[in-house]
Amino acid sequence: MGKKHKKQRSSRALALAKEEIKGKKRVVAVYFILRFLVIATMILQAFNGDWNSVFLCGLTLVLFLIPAFIDRRLHIELPNTLQIIILLFIFAAEILGEIHEYYLQFPHWDAMLHTINGFLMAAIGFSMIDILNESEKFSIKLSPLFVALVSFCFSMTVGVMWEFFEYGMDLFFLTDMQKDTIITSVTSVVFEPSGRNIPVTIPIESIVVNGEVWNYGGYIDIGLHDTMADLFVNFIGAVVFSAIGLFYIKGRSKGNFARRFIPRKKTKEEIEVEEELLRKMRPEPEDGFSSDVK
Numbered sequence: 001m002g003k004k005h006k007k008q009r010s011s012r013a014l015a016l017a018k019e020e021i022k023g024k025k026r027v028v029a030v031y032f033i034l035r036f037l038v039i040a041t042m043i044l045q046a047f048n049g050d051w052n053s054v055f056l057c058g059l060t061l062v063l064f065l066i067p068a069f070i071d072r073r074l075h076i077e078l079p080n081t082l083q084i085i086i087l088l089f090i091f092a093a094e095i096l097g098e099i100h101e102y103y104l105q106f107p108h109w110d111a112m113l114h115t116i117n118g119f120l121m122a123a124i125g126f127s128m129i130d131i132l133n134e135s136e137k138f139s140i141k142l143s144p145l146f147v148a149l150v151s152f153c154f155s156m157t158v159g160v161m162w163e164f165f166e167y168g169m170d171l172f173f174l175t176d177m178q179k180d181t182i183i184t185s186v187t188s189v190v191f192e193p194s195g196r197n198i199p200v201t202i203p204i205e206s207i208v209v210n211g212e213v214w215n216y217g218g219y220i221d222i223g224l225h226d227t228m229a230d231l232f233v234n235f236i237g238a239v240v241f242s243a244i245g246l247f248y249i250k251g252r253s254k255g256n257f258a259r260r261f262i263p264r265k266k267t268k269e270e271i272e273v274e275e276e277l278l279r280k281m282r283p284e285p286e287d288g289f290s291s292d293v294k
Contacts, residue, residue, distance in 0.1 A: 027083045034091045035064060041095055053099045060094045075271050081260035082123065089116055103179065110179065114230045118155050118237025125154025126245040127263040144249035148242040155238035163227050170223065178223025182216055
């Protein structure tokens with residue numbers, strides 16, 4: 001029975017390996033293409049003496065390793081579609097957005113990334129609760145609606161924390177991460193002559209700062225509109241995935257769309273088979289090698 005069991009495990013491991021290699025081809029291709037582009041950008045920025053951009057490129061290369069770390073160390077399987085989106089998101093935010101200034105060239109680039117971020121964070125929050133829900137060690141089973149609600153709240157919390165980070169960087173390091181908006185009028189109760197709680201709108205026709213006339217077409221709102229717009233599109237992304245996750249739990253066996261974005265905990269058998277495959281892939285030392293070396 002022992003030999004038969006080993007043969008069964010070997011055949012199952014081979015089948016899993018073939019399936020995994022087939023599914024990971026696109027992920028590996030995207031990873032190496034983006035890695036090549038980042039390294040090329042890093043070399044170019046180094047020649048230009050832009051060390052801040054060089055640092056961003058190095059940070060991007062480190063962030064690219066996160067999916068592999070989660071898979072190998074935490075034994076959490078990230079769907080191929082989710083991995084590709086994560087890699088493209090990092091590249092779009094750091095390389096295209098910051099270094100190539102897509103945030104300035106394309107008005108809705110930042111909004112697009114925050115929407116995707118809301119979607120992805122909701123997927124991660126959903127998977128965290130769903131993994132606990134399916135675990136035998138977790139005695140409490142949460143309703144699908146509650147799981148979707150936690151998923152939404154997790155995404156919004158991450159969005160708010162990121163806005164705190166942007167505000168802190170602007171306040172202490174003068175980075176201007178919260179992009180400004182030109183406004184042409186101001187509404188406030190401060191402008192009400194009698195001091196009553198009645199908002200009054202005043203158009204902005206001209207601005208003079210330190211004796212210099214500003215010809216920007218209005219007043220700079222110092223990031224308030226940007227922050228609220230980011231949170232709103234994050235809200236949209238979170239709502240969309242929370243709804244998808246809700247229907248996924250109710251009909252878990254139906255459809256594969258949601259599974260493309262939801263990480264899952266690997267089973268004990270899958271971990272054992274994976275470790276066995278890794279052992280087989282490692283080159284074995286030649287016979288007598290250790291005994292010949294003195």
